[in-house]
Amino acid sequence: MIEIDNVSKWYLDFQVLKGCSTNVAKGEVVIVCGPSGSGKSTLIKCVNGLEPFQKGNITVDGISVGDVKTNLPKLRARVGMVFQHFELFPHMSVLQNLTIGQIKVLGRDEEESRVRAFKLLDRVGLHEFADKFPGNLSGGQQQRVAIARALAMDPIAMLFDEPTSALDPEMINEVLDVMVALAKDGMTMMVVTHEMGFARSVANRVIFMDRGEIVEDAKKDDFFGKPRSERAQLFLSKILHH
Amino acid sequence: MFSDFDWDVILRSLPYLFFDGMRFTLMLTALATAGGIVIGTLLALMRLSSFAPFSIVAGGYVNLMRSMPLVLVIFWIYFLVPYIGQWVTGASRPIQVGALVTCLVTFTIFEAAYFCEIMRAGIQSIPRGQTEAAKAIGMTYWQTMGDVILPQAFRNMIPVLLTQTIVLFQDTSLVYVISVTDFLGAASKIAQRDGRLVEMYLFAAVVYFIVSLGASIMVRRLQRRVAIVR
Numbered sequence: 001m002i003e004i005d006n007v008s009k010w011y012l013d014f015q016v017l018k019g020c021s022t023n024v025a026k027g028e029v030v031i032v033c034g035p036s037g038s039g040k041s042t043l044i045k046c047v048n049g050l051e052p053f054q055k056g057n058i059t060v061d062g063i064s065v066g067d068v069k070t071n072l073p074k075l076r077a078r079v080g081m082v083f084q085h086f087e088l089f090p091h092m093s094v095l096q097n098l099t100i101g102q103i104k105v106l107g108r109d110e111e112e113s114r115v116r117a118f119k120l121l122d123r124v125g126l127h128e129f130a131d132k133f134p135g136n137l138s139g140g141q142q143q144r145v146a147i148a149r150a151l152a153m154d155p156i157a158m159l160f161d162e163p164t165s166a167l168d169p170e171m172i173n174e175v176l177d178v179m180v181a182l183a184k185d186g187m188t189m190m191v192v193t194h195e196m197g198f199a200r201s202v203a204n205r206v207i208f209m210d211r212g213e214i215v216e217d218a219k220k221d222d223f224f225g226k227p228r229s230e231r232a233q234l235f236l237s238k239i240l241h242h
Numbered sequence: 243m244f245s246d247f248d249w250d251v252i253l254r255s256l257p258y259l260f261f262d263g264m265r266f267t268l269m270l271t272a273l274a275t276a277g278g279i280v281i282g283t284l285l286a287l288m289r290l291s292s293f294a295p296f297s298i299v300a301g302g303y304v305n306l307m308r309s310m311p312l313v314l315v316i317f318w319i320y321f322l323v324p325y326i327g328q329w330v331t332g333a334s335r336p337i338q339v340g341a342l343v344t345c346l347v348t349f350t351i352f353e354a355a356y357f358c359e360i361m362r363a364g365i366q367s368i369p370r371g372q373t374e375a376a377k378a379i380g381m382t383y384w385q386t387m388g389d390v391i392l393p394q395a396f397r398n399m400i401p402v403l404l405t406q407t408i409v410l411f412q413d414t415s416l417v418y419v420i421s422v423t424d425f426l427g428a429a430s431k432i433a434q435r436d437g438r439l440v441e442m443y444l445f446a447a448v449v450y451f452i453v454s455l456g457a458s459i460m461v462r463r464l465q466r467r468v469a470i471v472r
Contacts, residue, residue: 050374077380087375091394100389101379146375153379 001026001157001188002047007056009042016042017053018212024157029189031199031220034209035235040192041084043209044159047190048079061156077105080150084162086142088134094121094145095130098152106153113152120148124178140171144178157188164195194239200224208232248438252445255432263428264449270424271411274349278410279403281350282357287387289362300358307355312348313416319348320420341422345414353410360402364395397468404461408454425449 002024009017016039024030032040045051047058049065049072058065063075088097095117102113121127124144134142143163150158160179164172176198183189183202193199199206199220206223208216208231216223216232227233252259288300307315323344327337339347368391376386396403415426423431426446433442 045374048378050377073377073380073382075380076378079378081375081378083371083375083378085369085371087369087371089372089375089390089394091397101381104385104389105380149379 001028001061002190003057003059004043004047005057005059007043007046007053007058009039009046009051009053009055016212017046019056020209020212020214021056022207022214022217024188024190026188027186028204029183029187029191029202031203031206032190032192032209033194033196033199033206033235034215037211038209039212040209041161044161044190044192047159048076048081050076050081073105077101077153078156080147080153080155080158082143082146082150082158082160082163084165086134086139086146086166088142088146088149090134093131093133094126094137097134097145098149101149101153116152117148120151121145123151123181124148125174138171139167140174143167143171143175147175147178147182151182157190158182160189160191160193162192162194164193196224196236196240208235210235247441248436249441251432251436251438251441255428255442258432259425259428263423263425266423267411267414267425270345270349270414270417271407273346274353274410274414275403275407277346277350278353278357279361281354282359283361283392285354285358286361286365289358290365304355304358307352308359310352312352312413313419315352316344316348316416316419319351320344323347341417341420344420345417345422349410349414353406356406357403360399360406361395363402364399365391367398368394400468401461401465404464405458408457408461411454411457412450 004020004022007017007020008015020039020043022030032044034040042051046053047060047065049070053066056066060075060079064070065072065075088094089100092100095114098117098120099110099113102108102116103110106113108116118127118130121130124147126141126144126148129137129141129145134145137145147163163179164175167175172195176195179189179191179198180202191198191203203220206216206218206220207214208223208227208229210231215229216227218227223232224236227236285300285304288296289304291297291300320341323339324336327333327339328335331337372390372394373386376390381389414424417424418427418430429442429446433439
């Protein structure tokens, strides 16, 4: 589904990604972790072309992201993305947040997109919040709406960029619950996160990044059982300490 | 000292002052604001474009306009545009554009430079993540701007935009240099015809004060109503 082949990216002289290669098969859940500044967010934003890269190749469902001839908006409409800071549109109601993409991008009519939106709001448990504005919702609620907004486009895969990092601790689980349910439904997911409990319960594979490199790319049990690299061991010992 | 003053002159000239003078002033203010915001927003998008020729052209234009006195621009458009029109259309004589069109064009393109800077600040005040979120659901550049970024930028900037409009309302009095009769021009004519300079200029000052102050109080009220909860 997602193939990342030898991708490198520079900000001026500084190389943020160094020859990263991996892939995500259909229905697979892949966790990307690593210390801050290791390039994991940058890598995931390269997948839907939000960040350009200078070398290598990424294909999503057979379509090359880096190719200048690729219709990026069309490709992005098929890949959902959830951001660290939610990024709901604050001047629109929750319902409008969920329908605007369906109407403007997919060309669905108003009624159809409303039906779809309410179905997804039910799914994330926020049906009665449809007419509220994002600013009146808690962080956890906003992130659930953001997930519903991405799902409203009927994506073939979902990208999550640290979806729980900006949340108060008591709200993390309500968001993770939605993501676990999504994973169990067979959604293809690439998730940048430090939530190792989540990784343990739903991941197929774990990718560990450090300084722009993919240091470890292993099956979940191998990664948590006996990471091969020293840096991954050190990272795990730090975050699994408590 | 006020006993020598003839306040009746104001009453007698009210219809002329307001139906001729003020109507023109308000019309010019409204049209130049509308046109200025549209052109200014396009200029702002050009200025923020990563395509260098766009940002250079828009930046040059804005800097040029902002370093010129408005009166000079009025003269330029008034005396130059007929010749440019002649050159473009290949006519044998300069094209007459008239004072009214000159006023409209001048104030619109002049204010566009200021509205550009306001809208640019407004667009830059919207977090980058909003653009990313709009793009991530497949929106094109124009959809991202039109549905997500500009509505927010515009709302954030409404107080500043309206304050600029109040300044424009006062600046329209400069049209006297090409003999167009706005509110101040009308007051001036009466004043000189009847030899009642002090009365008329006092009255004009009071009217400008009331309109401008009233407008800025309304801006403050509006500001509270349209603020976006984040």
